Amino acid sequence: MYKFTKDCMTGIESIDKEHEQLFKIINEAQALLEEQAVDVKTVKSIVAHLVDYAAEHFAHEEAYMESINDPELMRQKKEHTDFANKVKSVDFDNMTDEESRKELAELVKFLAKWLYHHILGSDIMIGKLEPVVHKTQDSKKAENVSTAKKGMFEFTDEYKTDIDFVDAEHKKLFEIIERTYEVINDYYLHDKYDHIVSIINELKDYTKLHFKDEEEYMEKIGYEGLAAQKLAHESFVDRLTGINMEEVDDGQQEYLFELIDYLLEWLKNHILKMDKQIPAK
DSSP: OOOOOGGGOOSOHHHHHHHHHHHHHHHHHHHHHHTTOOOHHHHHHHHHHHHHHHHHHHHHHHHHHHHTTOTTHHHHHHHHHHHHHHHHTOOOTTOOHHHHHHHHHHHHHHHHHHHHHHHHHTGGGTTTSOOOOOOOSOHHHHHHHHHHHHGGGOOOGGGOOSOHHHHHHHHHHHHHHHHHHHHHTOTTOOOOHHHHHHHHHHHHHHHHHHHHHHHHHHHHTTOTTHHHHHHHHHHHHHHHHTOOHHHHHTTOHHHHHHHHHHHHHHHHHHHHHTGGGSOOO
16 A cells, blocks of 8 residues: 655645545555456546546645745646646556556556655645745845855754764755855856856766665665655656756746755755654664
8 A cells, every 4th residue: 555654744734635635546446456346447437536636636736836926836737737648548448357457557556656756856845945036137136145045055953864974965965056056146157057057967966876875774774764765866856857958058047046946945855854764873
């Protein structure tokens, strides 16, 4: 069975309840598969129920995000559409009972992984991102904004896990993200593209190294939260690899500031909610 764990809690009661219900629907489908109590008619009913409930949930979630001007709304809408299209793409009408069972089993695996991945990578950040900092023509104002933001990147004791190598690597990630922000915010630096690309590539490489080290440690100590950690890590890496360098090249400050805000806040949230649960041994 697929568990709705504390790692998946967004802190928004209505969204968490609906996520829990989605897990329940997926688990009910899994239970029927294990009992071999599935024919084409049953499969179609299960999938129709899932499609309807997911659509209702996505509408509620998007409305909430719109109400708080969440900068991730458009990305969320795309992910929701991809989910719906995947579920609707399977045509059970011309399948035998056996074929429909196999297809449903594959669909359940996909949906469970997608849901974990989506919650840990996207939904967990709803309401946690700051408004976009727009470029200003006033250099003094820009300097003040930069100074105000400086404290965001400080790796304080709050983020320490007491696992020395993990803390050292987290601190390094904070520093790389800060350097990215400083380059973006340097209004006297012309043609920033090469600098930004270099730092983002460094961030991608170091993030993958850190996650590998962290996962190896968790596996070594037999940590039960390893599977959830891997899914969370995958979602963050996907976001990094999905960075649109064309938008960076176009000099879209808003895109870059939103990206930095997401990366930093995701990392902070992940450390506080998940990494600090890892035992130090």
